[in-house]
Each structure stands twice: as structure tokens, then as C-alpha cells.
Amino acid sequence: MGRGDLARMTGCNLETIRYYEKIGILPDPPRSRKNYRVYGDGHVARLQFIMRSRELGFTLDAIRDLLALVDGGAQTCAEVQVLANTHLSAVRAKITDLERIARVLSSTVAQCSGDDVPECPVIDALAEVA
Secondary structure, eight states: OOHHHHHHHHTOOHHHHHHHHHHTSSOOOOBOTTSOBOOOHHHHHHHHHHHHHHHTTOOHHHHHHHHHHHHHTOOOHHHHHHHHHHHHHHHHHHHHHHHHHHHHHHHHHHTOOOSSSSOOHHHHHHHSOO
């Protein structure tokens, strides 16, 4: 199949596929006699792995590390768990930050009258020097 077919089959953007090839997390496919790229089932599976990892918020560097374990064929659950726990810690930290942001915004928005007046607590809070 060609790159367009791979994109349609996986739901991945064509430019994203090109980018993944460029940075080396999706291997270059073999070429046909007419020099067309020919993607196979292995490319589909790898791209789906990458896409699912991105959906779960893994960085490209973390995905590269996961793929290195998989490509080596000797990955252990313990090695994968270390990478996943590192990511989980980062996700939890982001959640904590987002909850703090939500509290501040909620409090600030609650102070806003919503009237057609120039005074606005939201703008005042954004203009404050930290």
C-alpha cells in the first residue's frame, strides 16, 4: 500500500507519517521497481502503536524509548513499567496544575459581573504581576 493508503487505514495525517519517517520512529518502507513506497502490515501496526502512545500523552522521546525496547525484542515488563510510571507521574503533575488553574479561573470568573462595563476582574487578574 502507498502512504495515502496507510494514512486512510490508520486515520493518521499524511504529513504526520512523513514526519515520523523523518525522525526515524517509523522506518522507511521498501520501494517498488517504480520507486514508490510500499508499506506493509508492520508499518500499520507500528503506526497504530505510535498513535495510541500519543493519545495517551507519551512524548516522541518516550515513544522512541518504548520502540527501542520492542525493537530489541528483549523488553521486560519492568523496563516498560519504569517508562510508564515516569509518564504517569508527569500526567498526575499536569492534572494537579490544571486543577489549580481551574480553581483560580473559577474564583476569578465568579467575581465577574458580566455587565457591559469596562471593569473586569478577569482582565485585572490577568494584568496582575505575579
